[in-house]
Each structure stands twice: as C-alpha cells, then as structure tokens.
Amino acid sequence: xxxxxxxxxxxxxxxxxxxxxxxxxxxxxxxxxxxxxxxxxxxxxxxxxxxxxxxxxxxxxxxxxxxxxxxxxxxxxxxxxxxxxxxxxxxxxxxxxxx
Amino acid sequence: xxxxxxxxxxxxxxxxxxxxxxxxxxxxxxxxxxxxxxxxxxxxxxxxxxxxxxxxxxxxxxxxxxxxxxxxxxxxxxxxxxxxxxxxxxxxxxxxxxxxxxxxxxxxxxxxxxxxxxxxxxxxxxxxxxxxxxxxxxxxxxxxxxxxxxxxxxxxxxxxxxxxxxxxxxxxxxxxxxxxxxxxxxxxxxxxxxxxxxxxxxxxxxxxxxxxxxxxxxxxxxxxxxxxxxxxxxxxxxxxxxxxxxxxxxxxxxxxxxxxxxxxxxxxxxxxxxxxxxxxxxxxxxxxxxxxxxxxxxxxxxxxxxxxxxxxxxxxxxxxxxxxxxxxxxxxxxxxxxxxxxxxxxxxxxxxxxxxxxxxxxxxxxxxxxxxxxxxxxxxxxxxxxxxxxxxxxxxxxxxxxxxxxxxxxxxxxxxxxxxxxxxxxxxxxxxxxxxxxxxxxxxxxxxxxxxxxxxxxxxxxxxxx
Numbered sequence: 001x002x003x004x005x006x007x008x009x010x011x012x013x014x015x016x017x018x019x020x021x022x023x024x025x026x027x028x029x030x031x032x033x034x035x036x037x038x039x040x041x042x043x044x045x046x047x048x049x050x051x052x053x054x055x056x057x058x059x060x061x062x063x064x065x066x067x068x069x070x071x072x073x074x075x076x077x078x079x080x081x082x083x084x085x086x087x088x089x090x091x092x093x094x095x096x097x098x099x
Numbered sequence: 100x101x102x103x104x105x106x107x108x109x110x111x112x113x114x115x116x117x118x119x120x121x122x123x124x125x126x127x128x129x130x131x132x133x134x135x136x137x138x139x140x141x142x143x144x145x146x147x148x149x150x151x152x153x154x155x156x157x158x159x160x161x162x163x164x165x166x167x168x169x170x171x172x173x174x175x176x177x178x179x180x181x182x183x184x185x186x187x188x189x190x191x192x193x194x195x196x197x198x199x200x201x202x203x204x205x206x207x208x209x210x211x212x213x214x215x216x217x218x219x220x221x222x223x224x225x226x227x228x229x230x231x232x233x234x235x236x237x238x239x240x241x242x243x244x245x246x247x248x249x250x251x252x253x254x255x256x257x258x259x260x261x262x263x264x265x266x267x268x269x270x271x272x273x274x275x276x277x278x279x280x281x282x283x284x285x286x287x288x289x290x291x292x293x294x295x296x297x298x299x300x301x302x303x304x305x306x307x308x309x310x311x312x313x314x315x316x317x318x319x320x321x322x323x324x325x326x327x328x329x330x331x332x333x334x335x336x337x338x339x340x341x342x343x344x345x346x347x348x349x350x351x352x353x354x355x356x357x358x359x360x361x362x363x364x365x366x367x368x369x370x371x372x373x374x375x376x377x378x379x380x381x382x383x384x385x386x387x388x389x390x391x392x393x394x395x396x397x398x399x400x401x402x403x404x405x406x407x408x409x410x411x412x413x414x415x416x417x418x419x420x421x422x423x424x425x426x427x428x429x430x431x432x433x434x435x436x437x438x439x440x441x442x443x444x445x446x447x448x449x450x451x452x453x454x455x456x457x458x459x460x461x462x463x464x465x466x467x468x469x470x471x472x473x474x475x476x477x478x479x480x481x482x483x484x485x486x487x488x489x490x491x492x493x494x495x496x497x498x499x500x501x502x503x504x505x506x507x508x509x510x511x512x513x514x515x516x517x518x519x520x521x522x523x524x525x526x527x528x529x530x531x532x533x534x535x536x537x538x539x540x541x542x543x544x545x546x547x548x549x550x551x552x553x554x555x556x557x558x559x560x561x562x563x564x565x
Contacts, residue, residue: 054468058525082417096423096431
C-alpha cells in the first residue's frame, strides 16, 4: 500500500482538484472522517491478492456502435432552455473566463 | 381472488371497462399526495397537478396499455420531460429535462400517468434518505427513516391506499433498503436490463432503475414494461424481462451476512425460512470474500465514478447558476459546487477523487475493480450449488433519525452490508416484506444469477402466499 498521510493539507488539495472549496469547519470535520473510511475500509483491500482482470462493468458487455450519420438533435433554442435568462446572449451562454 | 383485486392487472382491466374506476383512483391519489405534503411526510419532491390532470384526460379515449390509468411515482433521479428533475440536489434545481428517461417513456406508452417525483438522498448518496432537504418519514413511525436512497418511492408506496407503483433506482441497495424499511416489494434488476438513459448518474457501472410496489405481481408487471432494448444506452443489454414462473429447488442462506444482522431481524428471517422448508431445499452458503471486501470495493468504485460523473455539474447549462462575469472558470465552478452540494456529496466526491489520483489509482481504484471480479466469481460459484441466495435485506429495522445523526460516515456505509454485494456484482434481487419487529417491517432479500429475474418472481410469489 502507498505511504499515506491523511491530513488537512491532503484533503484540501484533493477537494481543490474536484473544484470544491471547503470551509475550515468542513475541513476539520471531514479530515478524520475520511481518514477513518480510507484507513479502516479502503485499505482492507490490501489484504487480498488479485491476479484477475478488472471488472469495469459487472456483466459482459459488447461495444455498441451506430453508423456515423448525423441525426436530429436538440435545436439551439432547446439547448438553451435550461439556461437562466441573464446568462443567455445571442443564442449562446455567457460563461466565466477561461484564460 | 382477494389478492387479485389488489393488483394493477385488475385495476387496468376494470378501468378499461369503466373509466370512472380509474378516475376515482386518480382523485384519491391526488388527495393523498396533498395530505403527505401538508403533514410534512416528504415522500413527494415535485408534484404539478395540472401536469398530472392533462395526462389523465388524454387517456380517456385511448383505453389501451398494460398500465392504463395507473399512477406511477418516479424517483427524482429519473428525467421526466417538463418536470423538475434534480436527483435530490440543489445543484440541479430548476432543471426541466427535454426528454423522458427511457424507463419513464416506456411506462407512459403503456398508459401510465406520471403523477409525481419522489424524494431521495442527493444523487443517491445515502442509506436513510437524510442527505437532502426533504427527508421522508417512515409511514410506520414518523420518527424513523424510510431508508434510502429511494426513500420517497418506498414511503409513498407504503402510505398510499391507491393502485400505484413507483420507479426507484439503486446503486448499492437504494431500492431494496427502503423497501425493507417500509414493508413493500421491490425488484432490482440485472445491471443493464433496464435502460439507464435519463438516469442522472451516481455511479455509471452500478446504477439501475427498478420497480417498488405493494406486491410481487405489480413489481413484476412494471419491470416487464420498463426493461428491454434501448439503442441509445451503450450499457443496455438488449434483453427483456418476461414474467414467467420457473421451478426453484434449492435456496442458500448467505450465512455470513445473516450473522451480522441484529437478533430481532435474524429471528423473523429464520422463522420465515423455517416456513419455507416445505417448498425448497435450504442450505447455508458462505461468501467469505463478499462479506469482507464488498463494502470497501463498492465504496471505492462508487465514489470514483461519482466524482467523475458529478464533474459536469458546474452551473452553466442547467440547474443552479450564478454570475460568472469577471470570474475565472475555476473560481466560478468551485463557487457553484461548494454552495450547492450537501456534505455527503462533498465527502464522496473527495473520496472518489482521492482514489483516482495519480499515485493512488492502482492501489485503490484499479485494485477495487479486480476485487470486484473476484467477488462476482464467488457468487458464480455459489449459484452452481443453489438457485437463489437469501439474507435479510437490512441488518436492522428502520432506525430513528436521532440514531442516524450519531453514526459516523463509516458506520453509515456499513449498514449497506447485505445489499452492496449483489449491486456490485450487478445481480438481480428481490426485497419482500416478511414480518415485523417492534412494529417495524423486516425485509427478505433474494439474489439470483444475472438475468434470472424469473426466479425472483417465482420465489416472491411463494413468499407472499405463504
């Protein structure tokens, strides 16, 4: 098992990777809770030998492909229907800065 | 005959003969929904009376379909065209899908009325339906949980006196658990039997829709309708469930799970098994790997998948939206996500992100997937000896809310001990109510090999009649 030090810094870093900003209160609460789950539960898997293939699905599945042909999809108006009025601009969504 | 008169089949037949039969039921269910809303029982997440009435009057001249006039409630996690569908989460508030989940569309095509959306843990993250704003209360004791995450579906199914069924959804036991706590019948199908199109993801290799109803015939009828091919779902198996009674000879009691259950649960379960001896050969089966490793493997896989599936929720195209002007996208996405996810969603996203992070991925995520193969193989070996495996659905009776609030996350996850293994392996299972302890229902869970839902139906019939 990988060397592991579960502390506030790690939890904060992981949360940031997932685009979550934790309050100090959340950080204090989550850190021991997550530590318990990882150490007492997740790490149990260390005890079992595995030379099996991983099961990404629980049952055998075959890839289903369709013909590469354009099909009817949402209109621009439909695609925007769940966007709030203030964020709609000339048929587009006004978003945050990306650069 | 008495039983037949309680079934949806009877209701549909009568309603086709005389529409006022359906009308009476429809008015009654609307009254009940209002009553549950007024009394704060919180089974219903979204109800729009006009939306329901429009469907009802459209039916009048059709007189066809195997669910003609049957009101169906739908777990909030299923997309319903034109009705707010937010999977119990603030981050999807206001989202009105432009399409029906295939399972919902199939029920509609058979004449069902999509009457309301039911409450649940946010995205299905929970065992007690408490990780959300509207917490459903158990109809047998309002101080207790309905179970989760399909708590609203089970609670309302137990509460209503009308002809009705519900479409729930399970990732690690979210159909079976609330069925057990609320004393109703449910079928959780083989992974991929029912289309997942329009299912708001929790964990894509685990999620499945399934029916909750007041008896096995109704659950089986609804499953036969919502199962089947969907070319728009790449994980759909292209198979259909057709109701049929098949012979069941040998039943295996999953003894490792049974041992972990509370004594009151064990007692009711073993009494029931005793009464079934006249019909089946019963033996004990051991699943040592599943009892030890299914929970950690499940929670690693489920949270890993959840953390990727929930990455798309960023406050732009639907659901909760803020003001992005002047903000960098990292800042804007973090703001929306931090404000709108519950604590439990944050916990699971962090756990899943951790398990997939560079340096940890092989030790956790990939390892869990390999363990999953081992656990599936253990089930396959067991099914060489018996036709079905059985255990209590939940190790406890529905806990009180004050008891739940004292559980740590790990103690909470451990409650899924009996339901997680079958879900992790994608195996179909039944939960049927078999008795009571301290006035609270106890459920029996039967697990069948992949695509052997017929065995569950046949067994369910025996349990109900015995």
